[in-house]
Amino acid sequence: xxxxxxxxxxxxxxxxxxxxxxxxxxxxxxxxxxxxxxxxxxxxxxxxxxxxxxxxxxxxxxxxxxxxxxxxxxxxxxxxxxxxxxxxxxxxxxxxxxxxxxxxxxxxxxxxxxxxxxxxxxxxxxxxxxxxxxxxxxxxxxxxxxxxxx
Amino acid sequence: xxxxxxxxxxxxxxxxxxxxxxxxxxxxxxxxxxxxxxxxxxxxxxxxxxxxxxxxxxxxxxxxxxxxxxxxxxxxxxxxxxxxxxxxxxxxxxxxxxxxxxxxxxxxxxxxxxxxxxxxxxxxxxxxxxxxxxxxxxxxxxxxxxxxxxxxxxxxxxxxxxxxxxxxxxxxxxxxxxxxxxxxxxxxxxxxxxxxxxxxxxxxxxxxxxxxxxxxxxxxxxxxxxxxxxxxxxxxxxxxxxxxxxxxxxxxxxxxxxxxxxxxxxxxxxxxxxxxxxxxxxxxxxxxxxxxxxxxxxxxxxxxxxxxxxxxxxxxxxxxxxxxxxxxxxxxxxxxxxxxxxxxxxxxxxxxxxxxxxxxxxxxxxxxxxxxxxxxxxxxxxxxxxxxxxxxxxxxxxxxxxxxxxxxxxxxxxxxxxxxxxxxxxxxxxxxxxxxxxxxxxxxxxxxxxxxxxxxxxxxxxxxxxxxxxxxxxxxxxxxxxxxxxxxxxxxxxxxxxxxxxxxxxxxxxxxxxxxxxxxxxxxxxxxxxxxxxxxxxxxxxxxxxxxxxxxxxxxxxxxxxxxxxxxxxxxxxxxxxxxxxxx
Numbered sequence: 001x002x003x004x005x006x007x008x009x010x011x012x013x014x015x016x017x018x019x020x021x022x023x024x025x026x027x028x029x030x031x032x033x034x035x036x037x038x039x040x041x042x043x044x045x046x047x048x049x050x051x052x053x054x055x056x057x058x059x060x061x062x063x064x065x066x067x068x069x070x071x072x073x074x075x076x077x078x079x080x081x082x083x084x085x086x087x088x089x090x091x092x093x094x095x096x097x098x099x100x101x102x103x104x105x106x107x108x109x110x111x112x113x114x115x116x117x118x119x120x121x122x123x124x125x126x127x128x129x130x131x132x133x134x135x136x137x138x139x140x141x142x143x144x145x146x147x148x149x150x
Numbered sequence: 151x152x153x154x155x156x157x158x159x160x161x162x163x164x165x166x167x168x169x170x171x172x173x174x175x176x177x178x179x180x181x182x183x184x185x186x187x188x189x190x191x192x193x194x195x196x197x198x199x200x201x202x203x204x205x206x207x208x209x210x211x212x213x214x215x216x217x218x219x220x221x222x223x224x225x226x227x228x229x230x231x232x233x234x235x236x237x238x239x240x241x242x243x244x245x246x247x248x249x250x251x252x253x254x255x256x257x258x259x260x261x262x263x264x265x266x267x268x269x270x271x272x273x274x275x276x277x278x279x280x281x282x283x284x285x286x287x288x289x290x291x292x293x294x295x296x297x298x299x300x301x302x303x304x305x306x307x308x309x310x311x312x313x314x315x316x317x318x319x320x321x322x323x324x325x326x327x328x329x330x331x332x333x334x335x336x337x338x339x340x341x342x343x344x345x346x347x348x349x350x351x352x353x354x355x356x357x358x359x360x361x362x363x364x365x366x367x368x369x370x371x372x373x374x375x376x377x378x379x380x381x382x383x384x385x386x387x388x389x390x391x392x393x394x395x396x397x398x399x400x401x402x403x404x405x406x407x408x409x410x411x412x413x414x415x416x417x418x419x420x421x422x423x424x425x426x427x428x429x430x431x432x433x434x435x436x437x438x439x440x441x442x443x444x445x446x447x448x449x450x451x452x453x454x455x456x457x458x459x460x461x462x463x464x465x466x467x468x469x470x471x472x473x474x475x476x477x478x479x480x481x482x483x484x485x486x487x488x489x490x491x492x493x494x495x496x497x498x499x500x501x502x503x504x505x506x507x508x509x510x511x512x513x514x515x516x517x518x519x520x521x522x523x524x525x526x527x528x529x530x531x532x533x534x535x536x537x538x539x540x541x542x543x544x545x546x547x548x549x550x551x552x553x554x555x556x557x558x559x560x561x562x563x564x565x566x567x568x569x570x571x572x573x574x575x576x577x578x579x580x581x582x583x584x585x586x587x588x589x590x591x592x593x594x595x596x597x598x599x600x601x602x603x604x605x606x607x608x609x610x611x612x613x614x615x616x617x618x619x620x621x622x623x624x625x626x627x628x629x630x631x632x633x634x635x636x637x638x639x640x641x642x643x644x645x646x647x648x649x650x651x652x653x654x655x656x657x658x659x660x661x662x663x664x665x666x667x668x669x670x671x672x673x674x675x676x677x678x679x680x681x682x683x684x685x686x687x688x689x690x691x692x693x694x695x696x697x698x699x700x701x702x703x704x705x706x707x708x709x710x711x712x713x714x715x716x717x718x719x720x721x722x723x724x725x726x727x728x729x730x731x732x733x734x
Binding site: 012097098100119120121123126 | 518522525526529530532533534535536561562565572
């Protein structure tokens with residue numbers, strides 16, 4: 001279970017701290033890797049840039065993707081991930097404060113597996129994180145690894 | 151003077167013809183009586199003149215009678231045929247007898263009909279003169295033409311001409327007698343009797359009259375033309391004067407012993423008479439001409455006046471036409487200018503619309519960004535406050551706990567506000583539909599919801615029937631939801647709460663709907679603040695709310711092009727009125 005890494009793409013450190021706390025209080029003990037912008041997230045997942053030395057075999061079990069990101073925004077990250085074969089079926093959950101209809105439509109069209117709007121109320125937010133962890137990390141069977149092994 | 155009359159009695163010629171015929175018949179009787187009684191002087195007039203021959207008298211009788219009957223119009227078809235035959239016989243008889251002395255073939259059967267032994271000089275008294283016979287031939291042809299009744303101009307002229315010829319012959323013969331010149335009445339052969347000459351004179355005139363005024367020579371004398379008028383006066387006058395002069399000269403000079411004196415006296419007298427006559431006629435003529443000229447001048451003046459009047463009228467009409475044209479041109483120009491201005495206005499409006507759309511879009515993205523970006527820090531505040539409460543509650547005393555609770559409460563309020571703002575901004579962005587909406591039905595559903603959510607409340611709800619409007623169903627639902635929520639809320643402290651949804655009686659213009667309650671009401675002094683966003687007229691602890699509800703209502707009504715306004719009084723309740731299309 002520890003090997004199952006969660007990638008949290010979040011630029012706001014306060015949001016990051018709250019999300020990590022919510023995961024912790026809900027007993028999600030997986031390793032959480034944080035990427036603070038879209039470029040870093042792509043580097044991590046595709047093994048490029050500053051994550052070029054990372055073992056690409058080691059795919060996160062879940063990506064929690066914010067949409068409003070510096071450099072490359074969330075939807076663009078999603079589009080590039082789906083374009084790569086290895087990450088094309090990687091479970092990606094959009095976790096955002098946006099409830100714009102257009103964002104929902106684009107997110108799902110680009111292949112998001114789920115779309116969660118962060119509630120302002122922390123109690124509800126924590127509850128959402130709890131459900132999320134339970135579903136994606138326990139109930140859901142992750143997809144097999146795709147692509148050439150180097 | 152009758153000669154100057156413009157018109158002649160229509161039956162004048164007929165009457166003349168009848169009188170002449172009667173005269174001819176009279177002469178014929180005279181001739182017959184003289185021949186058969188032997189009193190020859192009856193037709194010879196003077197013993198030394200030749201009497202009328204019996205055949206001549208018969209011919210006159212026949213031709214005169216036929217012309218009379220024809221003129222009276224009393225000839226039947228058969229009688230006409232008979233008359234024609236008789237006329238032909240007379241003409242043939244005339245022709246044969248006129249040819250007798252030339253070819254001497256004894257064609258004449260006159261001797262058998264009228265045997266005679268009496269002589270007048272060298273000729274038999276009861277023999278027709280060849281001259282007379284020839285004139286009968288002409289008269290017979292003339293009468294035959296009249297009897298044929300062919301209404302051809304040339305024939306009519308021929309009739310008139312032959313009649314004139316007969317008249318002239320009779321006249322010449324008569325003159326011969328008057329001047330004592332036998333040569334003129336056929337003295338060389340058998341002479342024409344004086345009575346015969348007179349009868350021919352009458353017959354000729356009758357034939358000319360019978361030919362009618364349209365035929366020559368009468369045509370020259372008849373009618374209103376000056377030529378005819380002058381001819382009517384001067385022809386008889388000159389002919390009469392000359393004849394009279396020659397006759398008088400013959401007889402008057404004989405009365406004087408001194409022939410030169412006689413001639414001089416006669417000339418003087420005749421000159422006086424002629425001069426007097428000419429003076430009288432000239433005066434009459436002059437008057438007539440002056441009258442005609444005066445009439446002409448008057449007619450000319452009248453015409454001139456009429457022309458001037460017409461010209462004046464024409465000028466007036468022209469002026470008014472010019473004026474009208476000017477006005478039209480002015481109006482046209484005005485229309486063009488108006489059109490131009492309208493186009494400019496339209497362009498301005500289009501520009502404004504584009505600007506407005508841009509501004510709206512900007513506002514949208516702004517309000518979206520604001521509500522979106524406001525939410526993020528709010529979540530952080532709420533999240534860490536919560537974390538503080540959960541993780542560090544042991545380090546906080548009751549006061550600290552209370553502060554924390556206040557922070558949490560306000561973050562929650564802030565969230566609600568942001569949500570309301572989002573709803574409001576979405577309303578402006580969404581496409582609007584227009585269809586028939588039953589406001590009463592929506593109000594009923596909303597009322598049911600309210601009763602369900604707050605079952606303890608006793609509220610009398612009155613929803614008028616037939617509340618049909620036209621608009622966007624979901625937007626109108628939001629309108630009624632806000633209004634009913636407010637009414638429900640503000641009647642919360644009333645023992646007998648009453649909420650009414652209805653419409654004002656129909657008048658001109660769009661329907662006015664309303665939601666009325668008997669709740670807390672409001673001070674009319676603040677009625678302008680009612681519809682502004684975040685404006686509240688009541689304390690939070692009194693009635694909860696964020697002040698966006700009526701702003702939302704107003705936004706929706708304005709998007710429909712309608713108007714919304716409110717009336718109320720403190721503790722007397724409030725009414726919110728709205729329309730779904732522009733007033734006026």
